[in-house]
Amino acid sequence: MRKRVMISALLMIFAVLLSACGGEKFKAETDWQVHDFNYTNQTGDKVSLDSLKGKPWLAMFIFTNCTSICPPMTMNMTDIQKKFKEKGLKDYKIVGFSVDPTNDTPEKLKKYLSQYPVPDDSKWDLLTGYSQDEIATLALKSFKTIVKDDPNSNQVIHGSSFYLVNQDGVVVKNYSGYKDVPTDTIAVDMETLIEDGKK
Numbered sequence: 001m002r003k004r005v006m007i008s009a010l011l012m013i014f015a016v017l018l019s020a021c022g023g024e025k026f027k028a029e030t031d032w033q034v035h036d037f038n039y040t041n042q043t044g045d046k047v048s049l050d051s052l053k054g055k056p057w058l059a060m061f062i063f064t065n066c067t068s069i070c071p072p073m074t075m076n077m078t079d080i081q082k083k084f085k086e087k088g089l090k091d092y093k094i095v096g097f098s099v100d101p102t103n104d105t106p107e108k109l110k111k112y113l114s115q116y117p118v119p120d121d122s123k124w125d126l127l128t129g130y131s132q133d134e135i136a137t138l139a140l141k142s143f144k145t146i147v148k149d150d151p152n153s154n155q156v157i158h159g160s161s162f163y164l165v166n167q168d169g170v171v172v173k174n175y176s177g178y179k180d181v182p183t184d185t186i187a188v189d190m191e192t193l194i195e196d197g198k199k
Contacts, residue, residue: 026192028172034142034165039097040129042109047095047125049169056193057093058186059163060177061139061147062126063100064112069160069178076181077162078116083187085119091194095165096126097135099147099156104128132156143171164189167197 038048060077062070077094084092098104104112109126118124136147145159160178163171164186173189175182 026166026172026189026196028166028170030171030173032142032144032171034169034171035138037130037138039127040106041125041127042106042113044106047127052093052095052165053169054167054197055091055093056167056190056197057095057165058190059095059097059143059165059171060161061099061135061143061145061158062096063098063156063158064104064108065100065154067155073160073162073177074112074116076177076183078118080162080181080183080186081119081123083183084190087187087191089187089191089194091197092123092190094124096124097139098126098128099132099135099139099158101128101130101132101135143174162186164193166193 034049036049038046041047058077058080060073062073064070074096077096081094096109098109104126106128109128113121113124113126132147132149139145139147139158143159143161143163145161147156147158150157160176161174162177162181164173164175166172172193175186
């Protein structure tokens with residue numbers, strides 16, 4: 001009887017140790033493969049799905065003439081990067097897809113980004129160099145979100161989420177990017193993904 005209690009106790013300790021070791025493992029909530037792309041960023045450099053492989057990244061959809069959700073979303077992303085900096089995170093990227101590519105030249109995107117207190121703009125890729133139909137297809141197929149012109153204005157209707165993409169180009173989680181943004185959770189998730197990638 002005593003032996004059985006002892007074995008049970010040891011098994012419980014072993015289980016606790018195992019769960020502690022596995023606590024760092026990131027738990028994906030989505031499994032959406034990002035479709036291949038090759039676009040131009042705000043400095044005129046080419047950015048592709050392949051060039052982003054090996055590092056996790058946060059994605060969003062914005063445009064420079066946006067009069068509603070884009071400015072607060074970009075500011076929220078800036079706050080998230082401040083958290084990344086506090087945690088000492090370095091192996092990540094922030095990717096913004098313009099939903100108004102005809103208007104958003106690399107120069108306009110660069111100027112747009114310069115208006116925000118970005119801790120490290122070398123981590124940011126604001127992308128353009130495609131048709132709106134192309135980005136609408138990518139948004140729908142890869143991120144399960146819409147991109148379409150507003151028939152009543154010069155604005156573009158698009159989602160307000162932030163998307164966490166892992167080192168293999170798979171969307172593993174998404175968050176509110178406009179209101180009630182879980183900044184701390186996003187920072188922890190990014191940190192965990194980076195750590196998991198080192199194992």
